Structures are given as structure tokens and as C-alpha cells.
Amino acid sequence: MxxxxxxxxxxxxxxxxxxxxxxxxxxxxxxxxxxxxxxxxxxxxxxxxxxxxxxxxxxxxxxxxxxxxxxxxxxxxxxxxxxxxxxxxxxxxxxxxxxxxxxxxxxxxxxxxxxxxxxxxxxxxxxxxxxxxxxxxxxxxxxxxxxxxxxxxxxxxMPRDNKAALLVVLSSQTGVVKDAIEEIEQALSEVQDPFSDVLDDEEDGDDPRGNQDTYWSERDRCLMAPCQGLMKAAAACLRKLAAAVRTHGDCGSAQNVAQLDDLADISREVSPSLDDLALCLYPPMDYSGVETNVSKLAALLKKFLEIVRSSHTCGESELTWVQFLEGAVSHNLQKAADLIQQDG
Missing domain, CATH: 1.20.1420.10 (Talin, central domain)
Incomplete structure (x- = not known):
């Protein structure tokens, strides 16, 4: 052969x-x-x-x-x-x-x-x-x-039950949200344009730093504060829920298992919604996009907290932070809306 x-x-x-x-x-x-x-x-x-x-x-x-x-x-x-x-x-x-x-x-x-x-x-x-x-x-x-x-x-x-599987989702989402917040904070900490090192090679000496589309104005920075507050509230929602799930999470009944799935579903929506907002914040700041995405993220977080509140993972001690974060979300939403209206 x-x-x-x-x-x-x-x-x-x-x-x-x-x-x-x-x-x-x-x-x-x-x-x-x-x-x-x-x-x-x-x-x-x-x-x-x-x-x-x-x-x-x-x-x-x-x-x-x-x-x-x-x-x-x-x-x-x-x-x-x-x-x-x-x-x-x-x-x-x-x-x-x-x-x-x-x-x-x-x-x-x-x-x-x-x-x-x-x-x-x-x-x-x-x-x-x-x-x-x-x-x-x-x-x-x-x-x-x-x-x-x-x-x-x-x-x-691998997680061995639905409680552990939800904690995997929360850990992943928390990591992504944390990275997005840190990127914004790093960019804001730059006194000059955060993209100056990228653009310097293209400068021909004509009006260097004249393009204000490449850095934040003082007005932009004022609006950043409530947006960052909302993003930090999102991170806190995920962290606090993870702690509540570790303490109270239970797979002993079909209802509890279904509630853990609902929490996983809403948690997966947090980082994409936060990313949409973050993208609008980079210069030149898109005020219309900021307004839209602040509203979307705030609505999502309110829904998130409502699902937490009605689940078996929310005991009496959890109600305290649920109520606090609901207030923080409403406060930052209103503050952002006022600033955008004022700027308009």
C-alpha cells in the first residue's frame, strides 16, 4: 500500500x-x-x-x-x-x-x-x-x-449551582465596570488634553492645542461629576449584590433559582449601558448622547435595585443600601439633567 x-x-x-x-x-x-x-x-x-x-x-x-x-x-x-x-x-x-x-x-x-x-x-x-x-x-x-x-x-x-453562577456573572461585570470608571478617572487626571501624546506628532506648529474638541472644557468637567457618580453607583450595585448573594443566595426552590436568573440577566446589562455613557463623555462631549445614556443607565439601575428588593437575597440589612443607592441614582440623574439644561 x-x-x-x-x-x-x-x-x-x-x-x-x-x-x-x-x-x-x-x-x-x-x-x-x-x-x-x-x-x-x-x-x-x-x-x-x-x-x-x-x-x-x-x-x-x-x-x-x-x-x-x-x-x-x-x-x-x-x-x-x-x-x-x-x-x-x-x-x-x-x-x-x-x-x-x-x-x-x-x-x-x-x-x-x-x-x-x-x-x-x-x-x-x-x-x-x-x-x-x-x-x-x-x-x-x-x-x-x-x-x-x-x-x-x-x-x-466551574460554578456548581446557580448561586455560584450568578457570582461569576457579578464578578465579571464588576471588573468591566471598574475598568471603565478608572479609564475616565485617568483621563480626567490629565491636566492637558488626554490625547496630546497621540496628536503631538501631527502638529505643524500652527495653533497647537487650539482644537478644543480634544479636551474637556470646565463646563464638560462639571457635567462629568454626576455622570461619574452614576457610574460609581452602578459599581456599588454590583458589589453590594454580590455580598447579598453570598449571604442569602439560595437554590433550594424553583422560585429562588428563577430570581437568581433574573438578577444575572439585569446584571449583564450594566456594563454595556455604562460603556455607552462613557463613550459620550470623551471630548468632544456629546451632550445629547450624555442626556440619553444617563437616563438609560439610571433607569436600568432603578430596575436593578427593584429586582434586588423583591428577591430573596434582600434582607433587612440590604434594604438600607438599596434605598441609599436608589437615592444616589435619582440625585445624579437630576443633577446631570439640570446641568445639561443649563448648558443648553
């Missing part, structure tokens, strides 16, 4: 597996979970899922090693390797489907994303093996094998 025929006999099953995994990935990414009839054992789910993830990692390693150096596997061994990797991937996707929405949409979304990441890692590994000389170990193959390991290792750090 020629080397060419040998390569063809080995690549055909690999290509078939690749096509199958692409279909499985698409179904996992877009599909629905199985309905849960009766009790669901979350602990058993995680044990089984982790075993499935470990199997995928092991099969991907075997596959990569088999095609890393001569001699190539026989046609029979190549088919066995292809069947084994496909079986492990099918098992992983099947176990993922066990997780019902009743355990929390937020948790399920994070498990889904992690599962898709593993499937895409295996898919990339197969693509690299198929596109490389079959008897050589390329850096790309090493990297893609490591990518599968990394995606599988992520499961050890």
Missing part, C-alpha cells in the same frame, strides 16, 4: 469525525436541555460530567500522540481512535443535556459555553492533524492539544 493510500485511509475517518463534531457543537450551542421529570441530582450530574470531560481530554491526547511521529497508526487503529474520540464527545454532549433549566439558566449557560469550548478545541485539533503532514508534530498541533486540555481543565473551576 502506498503512503498516499495510507494517508487517505487514515484521513477519511478523521474527516467524518470532524464533521460529526461540528454538528454536535452546533446542537449544543443552540439546543435546549431535556425536561426534568422529578428530582434531579446535581452532585451526580457533576461527577458524571467531570468523568466525561476527562475522557475527552484523554482521547484527544491519544489521537494527538498517534499522529505526532512515525510510524502512522494502521487503518484499523486509526478507525478505533476516530471512534473513541467521537464516542467521548457524544458522551460529553449527552451528559450536558441532562442539566435542566430548572437548575438555573445562568448555570446552564456557563456549562454550555464550557462544553462548546471543549468541542471547538477537539475540532481544531482534528483540523490541524488533517492539514499537517501526518508523521510530524507541529507547534500548531501542540498548541491545539494544549487548547483541549485547557478547555477541559476549566470544568474544575
Amino acid at each position: 502506498s503512503a498516499e493510500n495510507c494517508d487517505v485511509n487514515l484521513t477519511v475517518p478523521l474527516r467524518n469525525v470532524l464533521n460529526s463534531i461540528q454538528c454536535i457543537r452546533d446542537r449544543v450551542r443552540d439546543g435546549e436541555s431535556n425536561a426534568s421529570d422529578g428530582a434531579f441530582n446535581l452532585s451526580n450530574f457533576w461527577d458524571t460530567l467531570n468523568q466525561a470531560v476527562k475522557a475527552v481530554s484523554q482521547e484527544a491526547t491519544k489521537l494527538s500522540l498517534a499522529f505526532s511521529k512515525p510510524p502512522l497508526p494502521s487503518q484499523q487503529d486509526g478507525e478505533k481512535l476516530s471512534e473513541s474520540i467521537l464516542k467521548s464527545v457524544l458522551t460529553l454532549s449527552t451528559v450536558y443535556y441532562w442539566l435542566p433549566k430548572s437548575q438555573g439558566v445562568t448555570l446552564r449557560r456557563q456549562v454550555r459555553d464550557a462544553t462548546v469550548e471543549v468541542l471547538e478545541g477537539v475540532q481544531q485539533l482534528l483540523e490541524v492533524i488533517l492539514s499537517s503532514p501526518l508523521q510530524s508534530l507541529s507547534q500548531e498541533q501542540l498548541t491545539s492539544t494544549g487548547g483541549v486540555w485547557s478547555a477541559c481543565d476549566r470544568f474544575a473551576r
Whole structure:
């Protein structure tokens, strides 16, 4: 048998597996979970899922090693390797489907994303093996094998219930909001135009610093204060909610699980809304955009606090900061509106 025929006999099953995994990935990414009839054992789910993830990692390693150096596997061994990797991937996707929405949409979304990441890692590994000389170990193959390991290792750090999944969302949102606030503060701390170092190379000596569109006027800076106040209120909402969830968050009933999902949904809206406002604040300041986005962010934060207030995560001690932040949001909204009207 020629080397060419040998390569063809080995690549055909690999290509078939690749096509199958692409279909499985698409179904996992877009599909629905199985309905849960009766009790669901979350602990058993995680044990089984982790075993499935470990199997995928092991099969991907075997596959990569088999095609890393001569001699190539026989046609029979190549088919066995292809069947084994496909079986492990099918098992992983099947176990993922066990997780019902009743355990929390937020948790399920994070498990889904992690599962898709593993499937895409295996898919990339197969693509690299198929596109490389079959008897050589390329850096790309090493990297893609490591990518599968990394995606599988992520499961050890996954949130185990909807409460933990919400805390992941809050941590992510808090980080993004904190960065946006710090960027604005850094830009404001510059006495001169914050973009001067970018523009200096383009100055020809004619009216340097004459373009006021590149820095804030005193009037702009006055309006920045309530906008920053609103942004800091957003950060406080996320931080305070995270503390409340850690203290009171509970997954013991369908109602509580659904409330955690509602909190996750509203929390995900905070950083995009804050970013929209921040973009309008950079010079030249867009007063119309500021007015629109201040109103949108304030409305979102009021809705956020109302959802917190009506959830099981809000005890008596939480009511104090909920009321305080509601006042802070209203105060900064009114102050911004007054300044914009005055400037107009």
C-alpha cells in the first residue's frame, strides 16, 4: 500500500469525525436541555460530567500522540481512535443535556459555553492533524492539544449551582465596570488634553492645542461629576449584590433559582449601558448622547435595585443600601439633567 493510500485511509475517518463534531457543537450551542421529570441530582450530574470531560481530554491526547511521529497508526487503529474520540464527545454532549433549566439558566449557560469550548478545541485539533503532514508534530498541533486540555481543565473551576453562577456573572461585570470608571478617572487626571501624546506628532506648529474638541472644557468637567457618580453607583450595585448573594443566595426552590436568573440577566446589562455613557463623555462631549445614556443607565439601575428588593437575597440589612443607592441614582440623574439644561 502506498503512503498516499495510507494517508487517505487514515484521513477519511478523521474527516467524518470532524464533521460529526461540528454538528454536535452546533446542537449544543443552540439546543435546549431535556425536561426534568422529578428530582434531579446535581452532585451526580457533576461527577458524571467531570468523568466525561476527562475522557475527552484523554482521547484527544491519544489521537494527538498517534499522529505526532512515525510510524502512522494502521487503518484499523486509526478507525478505533476516530471512534473513541467521537464516542467521548457524544458522551460529553449527552451528559450536558441532562442539566435542566430548572437548575438555573445562568448555570446552564456557563456549562454550555464550557462544553462548546471543549468541542471547538477537539475540532481544531482534528483540523490541524488533517492539514499537517501526518508523521510530524507541529507547534500548531501542540498548541491545539494544549487548547483541549485547557478547555477541559476549566470544568474544575466551574460554578456548581446557580448561586455560584450568578457570582461569576457579578464578578465579571464588576471588573468591566471598574475598568471603565478608572479609564475616565485617568483621563480626567490629565491636566492637558488626554490625547496630546497621540496628536503631538501631527502638529505643524500652527495653533497647537487650539482644537478644543480634544479636551474637556470646565463646563464638560462639571457635567462629568454626576455622570461619574452614576457610574460609581452602578459599581456599588454590583458589589453590594454580590455580598447579598453570598449571604442569602439560595437554590433550594424553583422560585429562588428563577430570581437568581433574573438578577444575572439585569446584571449583564450594566456594563454595556455604562460603556455607552462613557463613550459620550470623551471630548468632544456629546451632550445629547450624555442626556440619553444617563437616563438609560439610571433607569436600568432603578430596575436593578427593584429586582434586588423583591428577591430573596434582600434582607433587612440590604434594604438600607438599596434605598441609599436608589437615592444616589435619582440625585445624579437630576443633577446631570439640570446641568445639561443649563448648558443648553
